[in-house]
């Protein structure tokens with residue numbers, strides 16, 4: 001049965017789409033498309049297809065996205081808990097796929113929760129540079145943090161702030177800013193009819209106002225020559241070409257850039273904004289033209305001549321010799337070593353922190369960098385988050401279970417496991433528990449009994 005759409009929404013869509021309106025409405029009868037995006041820091045497409053048996057078909061406008069069949073149920077596969085992929089609606093993959101982020105850059109995802117784009121941007125950084133991932137909602141920021149940590153992103157500063165507070169501290173700091181804006185969500189109507197109930201005629205105007213404030217602060221945080229990508233999952237002109245026209249008028253230092261093409265992308269419509277021709281450079285994704293629900297994208301650049309802001313950066317840290325010796329003892333067994341100049345100790349807790357402005361007091365954050373573990377009386381206890389950045393061959397002690405092994409479910413529920421002699425690469429001490437070669441977390445092995453160190457906050461229930 002076709003969903004019932006609000007009358008005023010239908011009327012506006014008819015005006016917008018003209019002859020194409022029928023095709024748009026018929027797209028509601030098409031089956032839903034399921035997408036997953038692999039984590040290139042942990043796995044390749046071939047490894048995923050071989051290890052999981054999923055039938056994967058590349059999503060042509062992305063590099064790391066694949067359509068999968070509903071019956072594959074990737075959320076139930078152990079690879080999901082190892083952070084090997086993120087489940088994402090195919091058109092929602094476009095903003096991160098079309099935003100050229102390079103390792104070493106400073107990147108801000110201003111409306112990031114629950115992390116659909118932030119996990120992709122973080123993976124593109126490959127642990128180099130910094131990803132500031134922010135959301136105004138505390139509960140959503142918590143989900144964002146977990147998704148980034150499961151993905152093994154080690155250089156994220158996860159904040160829970162209003163954009164203006166961030167802009168006051170990060171003025172001119174970022175190479176790239178992504179604004180995946182809160183919006184009226186008209187592109188979600190087909191996938192999630194519950195969104196229709198939250199919609200009314202005033203929603204687009206309400207969100208357009210919010211988007212302007214977010215955009216203005218996003219621009220403030222860009223360095224000269226930096227790029228900003230704005231996206232929504234709605235069709236309403238006022239939230240798309242409208243918001244972009246507004247920011248271009250407000251900030252003449254911003255210029256709209258073309259977005260690398262895909263033949264089924266549609267252009268933005270100048271008449272839906274202030275009439276300027278460049279609005280054609282925006283991208284619209286329509287569900288009747290592509291295998292995706294709907295999205296809008298605009299890529300902008302701040303002029304190289306815009307005034308520069310100098311921000312004092314936090315100085316490198318100097319570790320206490322005794323603590324460093326204790327940690328070095330643990331990392332003797334690990335292929336990966338931290339950059340000691342970025343290791344910070346707070347009480348017992350040890351963090352690997354990215355390079356950030358020196359003055360961030362007052363900013364509410366959930367995590368700064370990688371929580372590596374705890375220093376306890378002359379020993380170092382590695383964290384869950386550290387495990388998620390490693391694979392079996394990175395650490396001297398590991399056990400690789402096959403995806404069918406029933407002990408995986410028990411491990412993820414926090415139970416103690418029994419290992420056969422020779423199953424783990426060593427008989428005693430810290431063991432990286434893996435599905436195939438991909439880590440889930442830690443265990444501590446004594447006499448064949450593996451004490452469970454999977455993080456209590458992430459344990460499966462039941």
Ligand SMILES: C[S@@+](CC[C@H](N)C(=O)[O-])C[C@H]1O[C@@H](n2cnc3c(N)ncnc32)[C@H](O)[C@@H]1O
Pocket residue numbers: 110111112113114115116117118134135136137140161162163180181182183210214
């Ligand atoms: C479209 S969702 C983001 C989806 C996310 N980028 C992803 O791919 O998973 C928009 C987000 O903006 C957040 N938000 C709403 N108002 C905001 C504001 N003023 N500043 C920052 N974030 C805001 C919402 O809490 C919501 O999580």
